[in-house]
Amino acid sequence: MTALSAAAAQALDALDPLAPIRELFELPDDVIFMDANSVGPMPKAARGKAKGLLDDWVNLRRRGWSQRQWLEMPSLLGDCIAPLIGAGPGEVVMCDSTTLNQFKAVSHALTLRPERRTLLTQNGNFPTDVHVLQGIAAASEGRLSLRFVDSEDEAVAAMDAEVAVAALSHVDYRSGGRWDMGRVTAAAHAKGVLTVWDVSHSAGAVPVDVRGADADFAVGCGYKYLCAGPGGPAFIYVKRGLGDEVWPALAGWMGHADVYAFARDYAPHGGVKKFLTGTPLVGADELASAMLDVWPKVDPAKLWAKHKSLTDFLIAALKQECGSLGVVVNSPGDHGRRGGNVSFSSPGAGSVVEALIDAGVVSSFRQPDAIRFGVSPLVIRHADCWEAVARLKRVLAETIWRQPKYAKVSV
């Protein structure tokens, strides 16, 4: 393999069909943000959306409910991101948080499997996903319990007639390793188990195909690769027709079959809309709606191909430039097993992340020694990957990270 270089990176960027998309984002000069696994970049449209909302707050007041799309936004945003997870129109809504959507999906699955007593999940699942399951089990007063697995193979083997629902993260938030959603879902369905996939660390970066995998539910975070803004609304998908007759655990007026009737008695909307609960948090939704200026212009297949090219290049560059400085890549070599972030171990990882910030590269640290580069294919170029690695190399080679001011370990 030819040695990688800045010139090689630029040559790859010159061929990038998504290059113009970067212009839709507001990006500061000379800072490389490798943290889309935490907060994705801001579409330029967000400033206009914010001004519009503030003006409406001043001038329209309660008329915004009817003259603006405040109540429709959860569906408009859901339709916008649906292609990124392999879902169709009307099958996704953006609302509430991932935690709450996880609760809705798991509760719904349990209603559909009332005789089963086990909730299957990963030891390495993101904590709040596990907390939701533990809360549901605690409320069942001993009827339900959790079963933990550590690997995809263990999950497949753990499916049995006791398991009601497998609530799994598609991508491990620390290692960046991606599970085979289709394989695990097929194993689940073979034993009558329903699946809830958290696609927070895959949606908007790598291929997700909920329909192709026959997933029953998917939930995920809006503010990472999907660019919904800090703490922006999360999303939920349910397979068409699954439990359409069943009431949601969280019944609220926005999930009513006739939202505008103001009827006393609840009747659930069909499909995914029953998972809408209270009044949407309009301010967060309006900021998120800047994504409507971006995603319709992005072909998901090209997005995923670009993520593969970027992270293949990044991993190779990390090995070439920093391998002799103690960097060991944790992310899978096969992009089909990779999530949105590239994870690698490094001497002094926590301090290195701090020193990298001063060098103009924003990434994140996880105990004990992992650095994560969350790569947004919307804005990151191969040249950014090269430059980030070059700055990392300098921080390591010159032992800048050993300076006392970087002793604080970041999380």
Add this chain to the structure above:
Amino acid sequence: MTALSAAAAQALDALDPLAPIRELFELPDDVIFMDANSVGPMPKAARGKAKGLLDDWVNLRRRGWSQRQWLEMPSLLGDCIAPLIGAGPGEVVMCDSTTLNQFKAVSHALTLRPERRTLLTQNGNFPTDVHVLQGIAAASEGRLSLRFVDSEDEAVAAMDAEVAVAALSHVDYRSGGRWDMGRVTAAAHAKGVLTVWDVSHSAGAVPVDVRGADADFAVGCGYKYLCAGPGGPAFIYVKRGLGDEVWPALAGWMGHADVYAFARDYAPHGGVKKFLTGTPLVGADELASAMLDVWPKVDPAKLWAKHKSLTDFLIAALKQECGSLGVVVNSPGDHGRRGGNVSFSSPGAGSVVEALIDAGVVSSFRQPDAIRFGVSPLVIRHADCWEAVARLKRVLAETIWRQPKYAKVSV
């Protein structure tokens, strides 16, 4: 009683100790917003908060989690509004929607009264509050059921050892009638019933004293009188020490005893913080944080006194100026029984509300013939009340509302 006049209104305004507070808000000229029961006014500080958030989204990205108060905002906002409902510091958090907070409170109450089977509420309660209860009852598979009452006396009489929780609106959202929280709560407690009060239509306008009334839980809307912005975060209060050992129904990482530990296993935070669930919707919270520029400058007693003065004046003006034109005031004459809005019946009410908008008065209509003026004592002056009534008088006297363009009935 001396006849009311514009001059009388101005004389009252001249004595208003809260007059300077109005300057903290951005208000368009010549439009009188009587819709704070739907969306309250915008503090001028909101524009700076929005700009700050957008700048942080661009420049800080994931560092916002640690360098800004994104995760602390639910508590900061809760402490800010606590005095308006008679709560203390650390006893209120702003988060999620009223619907979801109602679910949390009612579920918690049920956990504390596992042997009881009845949920008490009002026929006239706001629909989503009832939907929450119906959803919980449906999930219980027949164990729990609802009992409906129509009046405060009925509610007092309906408390018995079967009732686990009384989930009641403090103020009827249509008539604007306010219940005696202390009386009903005392009757509830005498029978071991826990209370959940929805104070959406009282908090920030009229006296609320959750501690004085010994209420167990309170929930409410942030975007009405509290000025959190369209669809802004709601709030929840729990009585100190009540069920501190009990897990919340919605267990999530923000309610963990040690949020930053990223522990796999859930352990609930003490007090009200256990009712935090997923990642806060930062965009909505930051807009809401404009209230931090307002509420600390407002003495609640003066706010409530001003609301009494404004609505006493408004009701008298409606009778004096529009009584002969068919207007009948529905709101109680006693301010102690009045919520944030003044409700009155009018010929052609739906069309009148539309015609009033063109006359520069924004209010709202509820079937069959009620007009609601939601009065924010932060910005509304006696002169505004007089002018709104004068415009209403003209719309009625000149039968402007009968013009075909106003035939559409607004909701």
